[in-house]
Amino acid sequence: MILIIALLVAVGCKRLPKEFHESLAGSDSVVINFFRGDGTMDTVVAVKIIRDKAAIENLTAFITAVPASVKNNCGYDGSIHYFKNNMVIQDVDFRMQKDDCTQFTFILEGKKEATSLSINAGAFLTTLKK
Numbered sequence: 001m002i003l004i005i006a007l008l009v010a011v012g013c014k015r016l017p018k019e020f021h022e023s024l025a026g027s028d029s030v031v032i033n034f035f036r037g038d039g040t041m042d043t044v045v046a047v048k049i050i051r052d053k054a055a056i057e058n059l060t061a062f063i064t065a066v067p068a069s070v071k072n073n074c075g076y077d078g079s080i081h082y083f084k085n086n087m088v089i090q091d092v093d094f095r096m097q098k099d100d101c102t103q104f105t106f107i108l109e110g111k112k113e114a115t116s117l118s119i120n121a122g123a124f125l126t127t128l129k130k
Contacts, residue, residue, distance in 0.1 A: 015067060016064050016108070020064060020108060023082075023089060024060040024063065024064065024082050024090055025056065026084065027083055027084045027089055028083060029049060029050060029051045029083045030049070030055075030081065031049050031080075031081045031083065032048045032049075032079070032080050032125070032128060033078055033079045034046040034077065034125075035076055035077055035078050038075070040075060040076075041076050041079070048128050055128075059080070059124065062118065062120065062124060065115060065116070066116040066118070067113070067114070067116075068114045068116045070103075070105060070114040071101050074101030075095060076095055077096050078093070079091060079092070079093050079094070080094065091106065091107070092106040095117065096125060096126075102116065102117040102122065103117050
């Protein structure tokens with residue numbers, strides 16, 4: 001009985017592929033565009049470039065931590081672009097200033113996916129924006 005329950009929990013839990021985390025963490029730089037903060041993508045107010053491997057790994061850990069259901073019609077507070085050898089390998093959008101919509105969203109294997117944007121992830125992004 002316990003084995004059946006464990007199997008159902010394992011099958012029911014949505015997980016991101018390990019390769020997704022590894023490909024992001026293996027990038028050589030990240031560019032973050034911060035938008036106005038009202039959910040629209042029309043005004044970039046700050047751009048940050050990250051080349052530090054530890055900072056890239058921290059950001060990647062936040063993005064890949066907790067899969068979530070995609071919340072549509074939330075808007076965006078910014079976009080994250082992972083690069084390797086001067087080519088974009090992954091785009092990630094985020095919303096952190098609307099309580100019921102805090103999420104990272106991205107396309108994975110042709111499908112829109114989301115993960116939770118935690119309080120710590122929001123603090124990390126806010127620190128980078130300054």
